[in-house]
Amino acid sequence: MLKNPSPPQSRPEPELEQQDFIRHPLWVALLFLTLGLCLYAMISLGSYDSQDSGVFKIVNDQDQVSNWGGALGAMLADFLLTIFGYPVFILPLWLVLTGLNAYRERGVGGFRPAVVSLRFGSLVVLMLVTCALAAVYWKANWWKLPGDGGGWLGKSISGAAQPWIGGIGFTLLCCALGLGVVPGAFGVSWLVILDRIGAGCLWTVGAGIDMVRGLWLLISALRERLRRPAPVEAPEQQTLTAPQLSGPAPVARTPQGQEEVAGGEVIEAEPDPASEPEGSTGLKPVADVVPRRSRERPSLGLLNERPDTSENEAAQITERNQMAAMLEEHLANFGVRDCEVINCVKGPVVSRFELELPPGTKASRIATLSTDLARSLMVPSVRVQEIIPGKSCVGVEIPNKERQAVYLKDLLDSDTFAKQNSPLSLVLGQDISGAAVVIDLMRMPHLLVAGTTGSGKSVGLNAMLMSLLYKSSPEDVKLIMIDPKMLELSLYKDIPHLLTPVITDVGKAINALRWCVEEMERRYALLAALQERNLEGYNAKMLRANNPETPPLPIIVVIIDEFADMMMALQSSSKKAEELIARLAQKSRAAGIHLILATQRPSADVITGLIKSNIPARLAYQVSSSVDSRVILDRNGAEQLLGYGDGLFIPPGTSTSLRVHGAFVSNDEVNKVARFWRSQGKPEYIGDIVEGDPTQGHIPGLTLEEGDEAADEDRLYPDAVEYVRRTRKASISSVQRQFKIGYNRAARLVESMERHGIVSAQGDMGVRQVIAPPLGGGAGSDQETGGES
Template sequence: MGATTSGKRGEARRAASSNSHIQREVFGVILIALSLLMLLSLLSFVPGEATVVASGDPVAHPPRNLIGSFGALLAGGFFYAIGGAAYLCPLLLGRWGIRCFSQVPMSLELRTAGSSLASVVFFSAFLHLEANGIPTMTSGIIAQGIAGGVVGGTIAEGLRTVFAGTGAHIVIIAGFLVSLLLSAPLSLGEAVRRIPQSWATVREGAVALIPERSIEVEKTVSNRRVRGKSARSATLSDEDESVAGRDQESEVISGLPAPIIQPFRVVHSSRDVEDTDLEVVVPARESEDYRLPDPEMLSDPSGPLDRMSDEELKAQSEVLSRALRSFGVDGTVTEVRPGPVVTMYEFEPAPGTKVARIVNLADDLALALKAISLRIVAPLPGKSVVGIEVPNRSRETVSLREVIMSDAFRRARSRLTMALGKDIFGAPVTADLKTMPHLLVAGATGAGKSVSLNTMLLSILFSAKPSEVKLLLIDPKMLELSVYEGIPALLAPVVTDMKQAGNALNWAVGEMERRYKLMSKMGVRNLAGYNKKIADAAVDGELRGGDVSVHLGWRMEL
């Protein structure tokens, strides 16, 4: 019985809540409609029309107000009461109507409505103080010198009697701000703090409206200037010189080195085609005597450290087989693969043995082999065996020189190839950063994050010239990347100030967006396809689109 009563009460509360919500929405629609009617009435107000409508025949003298007689009377009444502040009323009504569709409590809505009404009254008083006695105000009753209407004039004159003109201004402005803060969810302090950000947004928007300077094409030039014949002659124009000067003067980060820029004007064979903006991002020219670092300067790889002999590996295999048999798992070790850090034992279980039984014995096998831990790969891909990785007694130190001088690294075509180390079998491991959307390095303290990061950077520096790869390094700790300060491949000095880091990252975002636009214009999906298309067009003489400004270097401006 009690449960039934409780359920009925819950249904009644939900029904009441639903009805209340519907009532709020209906009220909101009515308020929005009234705000639109009032706005149109005020905008189409004709001075003196309200008096004619009130005393005359609206059929014989139809009002010119967009809302008819009702609009003429409504606008005339509001202008008479509060003057120019009447224009705030439809805005506040519309805002109140929209808020009725939210879940704001009604008590808060009433407080907001009262504060909004007070702000209108104070604003009308302010208009009266500013425009009282000026006979050239725009319309109707305002032209009679009471821009704030009867209400605003009464309040303003009363305050002027008590506080004089200056004091009345202070009181009215303070009252307007207080009522505005109570009626709107805003903070003056937050508004002041956002002024610099708003100014930056406006400035960026203004810069974005400036049309692109010219059709820019950046392509690799090997130690010689672009020379052409009559149809491909390249001459340096005064306009390009001024543009290049502005490029070098603009700085995104304080202390950014000036980019290497070689602007030219290239005239290609004329064809009946539509002009197309092209812009190519390719490396700048470095000095002729620049050479890549020699891997020989790296430390020699240390020799094998106490590697296990074949006899020891065979004995360890027998120990592993006996340990598995003691746990009821029959089989044989078919192959042993010693590596620099771990040794892989390939164990072939007897037919009918479940792999899960072997996986669950990892801790027991580590105890039997006197190992700190071991890893079981069950099964090995492409084989009918289970891989058991056991740590070596002594770990080898993997040398960067050994990996960089390996065939896997030397044969890599990408300039962003990174040497990562060796796999468990001792084979060099490399990766192409170009194929990775993102690269995150994570790990516990002492796991080798700094070593891996420096290895990746050095791999790029050993295979790419400064004209081929540029680095933008941000080092909040001021310890990890300071050793790279001053190298030619740096796009900017190593950033350690977080305020400057924001500027650097903003430049990077702008550069990414610029490249996306260029690839979109060329109809390609990646930089490799873009560079190939431009290189082929340059060789075949098919670059079209009028004058093309060849921009060699890295654009530093946003």
């Protein structure tokens, strides 16, 4: 039966704060008083002496008391041990656990008589059965108690019950009742108890294994040190000259690009001036412009430190307990009853409350209440995670009252990033538990990023680039950056990792993508010649060969910021860019070419199915609608994010989304790291990457039937353009009839004219308009059109 709604009343916030200010010290005082009394009782019971005077016996010499609790402690111990026997130690333990539970749950529902009655009644039953069992089976009467091990109470119960149900029945009944009332008495489930026992055993076994492994490593290190011969010190004032040998001394290559001559002396390898490239003109393989030399890596001191902030752990626990109680209450109000919050995982931005649903309740029912829960809890948004890997509960992610910033220095200094051996290790941020999230772009092998303005997309892209600059040298990784808006990626200009200056012209972007396809085909030819399947195997052979003429090939990462803006600016060439990107996404993994595409407008006409099918790894920051979320993630959820770096990441090969909170990277940090790399050397640019006419050429590796750009090379193309400009007819059928060719060939010719801006795209009725001016003496006007018949 629903309660009558009461009129809204304004709650006096200062009075509530004053009550909490008064109640908290009282709860603390009551807790410590309870603990002190329990400790006193335990000491008195533990130091019980049958020679002391008590409630049930009086000795002549009352001045000598052996009990550590004094005369009062002796009387208390005599009374409790005489009545209950040895199971009396359960009473102080129960009182301690009850006090701790009451203090922990003081902010959830207040005083609950039903719970107190249940625990006290379970304690009474537990004492009865344990005393009865102790009276039967505890025959070792250490303290000479009158009722054996179970006291007078246990002796009376066992003496009355055993003649009726027998010894076996009495034992089974007592054990069943005792085990059954333990959860009610102590407020802990047997499943939780067994789970904690198992976790403790696993931790103990793991700690033992780690200790044995550590001892073994220590012993091995000591043995190695003992086997190592002592160094022989050379005389200080004596110089020995080695005899000249016939022939050059053997030279050993070191990983740092140094040379080690015979005799053990290490010398720096001087570069040969004749071998340095004189220019960057002409199509030059990437391997020819990558000198293998050692470079220093930037220091973490260039990045900002996390400011010291004091956190009140007790206040945060109280806040989470109150939020858990409010969540259970509001779910009950919406008709989902008997839900229990069993765990809470606190992150830097949100906290995940793990709900255990009653049998028969669908997780989708909780998901449909996300908007109502956000309104009831007075938070910006609530996200429901229906599946938590490894758990049977449902996660409800609620924003924290105070947001904690994630700093890039903490992530780059983490063990997770240090253990990554891949040169393409990208830092995304922290997960919901505060652990660093680091991915390997080589295994992705491409990444699609989307998010609206203010969602943290650009900052997240900077964090990825900074992690590349900290992990990889210019000899290992080369970058091609495309920034149509000329804002974000300009900070990285002239760093030695770049193959070409930051590209801001969309025409040059098409040339860069075409060059990447050509470089991919060239690398596949090299791999086929050496019978290798990927770039790693090829580079391994080059390192073993140690031939300066064929150095290892670097990995190429193409970063396109504002991908949608580039596609919109290309207009007629957008299809060409889409095909180039799709071809790279399909084949470039083995050739060591990887893509990172970022856009703030994840619409279906920009992120097409052809691109999405070849880029399974997606990272979505906050988007404006659920439609955009489905475009980038194939599901809802990104529209409920909080912005400022809050994102959802879907790794390849899985459908489970991971919530990440991106790291903050300031422009000052980017400038410091970029300035450091500029001091290490100048970039070796390849001029042919951005040169050429973007409207000419075809995609390498495609045949005439596969690539529409091949129509540019058709010998009929100039005649077809002349015919269209003269007759002002742009229909495929007219071109087909005029030149007596097939429909597919005529369609390729007309579509090539559309890309070159000669004719317009099809209208609503399939009609194209001739845009190019007419030839001299041509018939018709600019307004004449041709239909697609």
